[in-house]
Amino acid sequence: MESRVLSRATAFASVPSLRKSPRQPGAVSFVSALRPIGTVSEGGNLIWGRQLRPALLLEASPPSSRKEILKPCLAAAAEGGDSAGEAKVGFIQKYPALVTGFFFFMWYFLNVIFNILNKKIYNYFPYPYFVSVIHLGVGVIYCLISWAVGLPKRAPMDSNQLKLLIPVAVCHAIGHVTSNVSFAAVAVSFTHTIKALEPFFNASASQFVLGQSIPLSLWLSLLPVVLGVSMASLTELSFNWLGFISAMISNISFTYRSIYSKKAMTDMDSTNLYAYISIIALFVCIPPALIVEGPQLLKHGFADAIAKVGLVKFVTDLFWVGLFYHLYNQLATNTLERVAPLTHAVGNVLKRVFVIGFSIVVFGNKISTQTGIGTAIAIAGVAIYSYLKAKIEEDKRQAKAA
Incomplete structure (x- = not known):
């Protein structure tokens, strides 16, 4: 299956080789760096239905390209935090009284109508x-x-x-x-x-x-x-x-x-x-x-x-x-x-x-x-x-x- 690269070619070019290398103490494995599917605006690359963490891209990216990766990530995080907060705090939780x-x-209204009828x-x-x-x-x-x-x-x-x-x-x-x-x-x-x-x-x-x-x-x-x-x-x-x-x-x-x-x-x-x-x-x-x-x-x-x-x-x-x-x-x-x-x-x-x-x-x-x-x-x-x-x-x- 062909890999689909949904971000800039420059960012993809800076990704290190994905060949399996001997495990070293303290090394971060490629599998642990994967997380569920996200969107490109979150600052990561979708490869084989998985998303690489922005940390991997930052390690091998030149300083000029890091800002481009960080900006959408921070913006998405800010937007996601606001929407999540709004979703969690509904009307019932906000105004319980x-x-x-x-x-x-x-209860009173229906009871009065019932008794009268x-x-x-x-x-x-x-x-x-x-x-x-x-x-x-x-x-x-x-x-x-x-x-x-x-x-x-x-x-x-x-x-x-x-x-x-x-x-x-x-x-x-x-x-x-x-x-x-x-x-x-x-x-x-x-x-x-x-x-x-x-x-x-x-x-x-x-x-x-x-x-x-x-x-x-x-x-x-x-x-x-x-x-x-x-x-x-x-x-x-x-x-x-x-x-x-x-x-x-x-x-x-x-x-x-x-x-x-x-x-x-x-x-x-x-x-x-x-x-x-x-x-x-x-x-x-x-x-x-x-x-x-x-x-x-x-x-x-x-x-x-x-x-x-x-x-x-x-x-x-x-x-x-x-x-x-x-x-x-x-x-x-x-x-x-x-x-x-x-x-x-x-x-x-x-x-x-x-x-x-x-x-x-x-x-x-x-x-x-x-x-x-x-x-x-x-x-x-x-x-x-x-x-x-x-x-x-x-x-x-x-x-x-x-």
């Missing part, structure tokens, strides 16, 4: 078990399509990971169904007020399940939360025991889901993690829906809904509520991956403030003065708890660093 803020905003469906189709299946079913279809196009690439699943995900999915399914039962039974604002007790259940699980010591100050900060929820419950106009107990069960289920999710997230990215959780949870939710609501749906449930709003609106409402449900949970999982669990818990509380406010405005729910005061006390108590816990965690990190 903005990206995290965007995740929180989309979900409650509107229950006003003419009060079947929370079936609607829960639709939520998960639309999400699973979304995940399968995403995997099919490679956005994201499906993570492999083995038996060990499946054992980690099954408890998460079961807790997710129970919490999801009981939340929807509560949403269908009482006002959205009241359900979210009860679910503000989630930090209390998290602290209880940490103390009595995980064996972590919870300081007395944190327990005391939870008293306003319990008091506020109790005040709101006593005077809530839409109160009933089904909605209250269902929301409490949901709190317990989601507490355990958070504990198991953080463990499972170590071996899989959050998008694939939630996709597998949704698939497993769907299979968990289908049997109760068929047993509890199946006969009623076939008898008059579907017919009544279609008669009220029409087939097209009924189907499109179910599709959109399922899509918004999956997307807001996906964003919540992605946000959990980006921040500490405590920050995520605080964000979850603020999300409830948004949902409660929007639901009161949209649905015109009438609340008593005591209910409003109780809700405010509960939210304030959660904020105090979150602040104290953050301070304790920061003190621990500083102590370890010291």
